[in-house]
Amino acid sequence: MATWIKLSLAAVTVLAFAGGLAACAPVKVINALTPSSSYVKTADIAYGPDARNMLDIYAPAHLQGKAPVVVFIYGGTWNSGDRAEYLFVGAALASRGIVAVLADYRLFPQVRYPGFLQDSAQAVAWTASHIAEYGGDPAHLFVMGHSAGAYNAAMLALDPRWLQGAGSSPAILRGWIGLAGPYDFIPIENPDVRPAFFFPDTPRDSQPINHVSAAAPPTLLIASIKDKLVDPVRNTDGLAAKLKAAGVPVTVLHFDNTSHVSLIASMAWPLRGLAPTLDTVAGFILSDGGRKPAPSAP
Template identity: 65%
Template sequence: MKKRTLAFLVATTLLGGLIGCAPLTVINALTTSRSYDKKADIAFGNDPRQQLDVYTPHNLSGLAPVIVFFYGGSWNSGNRGDYAFVGEALASRGIVAVVADYRLYPQVRYPDFIDDAALAVAWTLKDIHRFGGDPKRIFVMGHSAGAYNAAMVALDPRWLGKLDLKTGVLRGWIGLAGPYDFIPIENLDVRPVFFYPATPPESQPINHVMASAPPALLIASHDDKVVNPLRNTAGMANKLRASGVEVTELYFDKTSHASLIATMAWPLRGLAPLLDNVEQFVKSDGGREKYARQEK
């Protein structure tokens, strides 16, 4: 009964759009640790913010697919420890989860946090086999600002290219309520991050779509008052399709910008099948297996 009451309080708070430190703390308190082994505080760079945690599913038989996850927070806030529920959710579905921090404003501005995201991917490619992950099945995923980071790493070859890697090392990318086309910038917290009003056009993920991009799963809430889903999620999906890139585009009715990522946690999974869709995308190799079956 206590857990049910806490779950109700969490749901009520998040549906009000107030996803902050306290609600995330409650979610993590309700999250089991029985589905994974966790290795924390792994450095992928020299800065204290360049660290990650790895969640490996219990009882693996062979190497598992991998998701590198980046959280949101307008590039101003966030901590990987607040997203243990994401690591647990993915591990519970047989996916190795890498939850990475990255440097934030005012320590850095665009594009330094993208460099951090690329470094986290490079570390994953090199070392994830030691944690049960398959380096040939790596996906990047993010929510809000984290979805931007994931999109830029997957679409713009500059960032992995600095590390002598190509975007083709990724099997796909997953964007949850991501900002992909946001000039002119309306969010006052985000403006200094991107040098407003002189925001460079190359900072926009939608400007880097190419036919060689990996498959995408794009998910948003119809009732998103923070990141316009029509301009960003639908606009990105249309641009990808026009370039011949496979994309799955989904919208949910019972979530907001904030509560979308929270539906990864077990108390809120009834609000939207987000975790189911992520699992399906990853385990179908970014949709490749699904389309291969259809062509036979």
Template identity: 65%
Template sequence: MQRTSVWQYLKLALGSALLAATAACSPITLLNTLTPEDTFALSEGIAYGDDPRQTLDVYTPRPAVTDAPVVVFFYGGSWNSGSRSDYKFVGEALASRGIVAVVADYRLYPQVRYPAFLQDGARAVAWTHANIRQFSGDPRKLYLMGHSSGAYNAAMLALDPTLLAAVGLSPKDLRGWIGLAGPYDFLPIENPEVKPVFFFPDSPPESQPINHISAQAPPALLMAASKDKLVDPLRNSAGLARKLREAGVPVQDLYFSRTRHTTLVATLSRPLRWLGPVLDQVTAFVRDTPVNEHAR
């Protein structure tokens, strides 16, 4: 057997072992256990509001950097589950590429419904914009990023200007945004867990990112699993990308065959990066997106 074939076999075997192990324990716990801690300095549980869920963690790259780009990350969980502590592997991945990562909690259903969790996201972005220089980040290089329902949060904050306006900011203050397997056009709602979050059957049309397209939207990088069974990539990522292009907004949309809905974000972890170049694409997008002259 050739050496390359051996390596390919070992990667597949490792991936299969990891995926099998996740059946016996939490996948996120396993990924975080395998995450190194020498690439970042972690500042935990910083409040951006008064509610216990209005807190965030900051991952500052190590060795020290100056004026680094900043990514605020929102996790998924159908707006009714999730914790910032579950996403150490995301913070480490971004910090290892010289990016200051902010992983934010936000209030969930049933405590709140739409649009309260988006208002939390806006407050987390405002806190980051005002304070990130203390953590070696440059607020003029500010990006939003999310997975699944977190990608929806990032999309709404980037596309609906009223959300950031409420905290004294604008989509022009963002250099770009990144969506992983995001639901951007999902009415009428079929998922029973999501229906009450958006007041089904009276879900407001303005809750949909695809209804907020304008030429002023920041550049976007949309990635999805080509065989995603939970969030249709053709309707959501491809559909949003098409509308953004029609409006003249710079957008890339990429689709990966080895990943599924959940493993798309898991490719940011070191053991599963072979499943798809998600981290490389994020790094290139953050590095190559032109400076927004209007950013503050």
């Protein structure tokens, strides 16, 4: 009976997530099912002057020495989202011995490009300066994003303007991770995205694919074959090809059983059977971006 209930909850949650992560009920279900024993949460830390410049830290409950760190940036077409909705991501990463930082950032219509990049860069720079106080190792710092958040992560890793503007540099990153990210989307087709990027006058330097160089950190790109919102061939495969041509270490994976939204949901219990997203992400981080052998998943 317990197994049947677990499978039923998973099925219901997957169906709910098919309607979009912005729907509040599915997120509440997933977060309610997320065990709290794996992490210690420090909430509502200001990293900048705006009311949206806030972050939460999820540290492993049983730290042994300094842990690797990842700043996670959520999606939402740059006009919606809240870090509290992604508790399951912070908990999942902490359960694998990783300190996770989840940051809010300003959204449209409060800002347009590049305001949200400036905020994300500030959050990463703050993390590099302060995360040792929370058990994290700033020498092993990664940035990760899903959807629009993967765009933000890509721009921080590939375009030095943003971290330099925050008093830092992409050189502080040991790697970056993009889940279902848009990296090459001019002309913009999504009407919800257009205002944030000054459509039809979208700057060409707003596209991550135009900032690839040999200086980019090791990269993990994951996409869903069934993604109907962000074309994985043009975006994930296109960026991967350009990074590989520049000599950047890149790992690319395509999952069969996830959609654009359920890809990030597959990091949560009880949805990990959809795809090995957590195992792959944790392995990349714990192997220092592929520089050393990855430990076995628990």
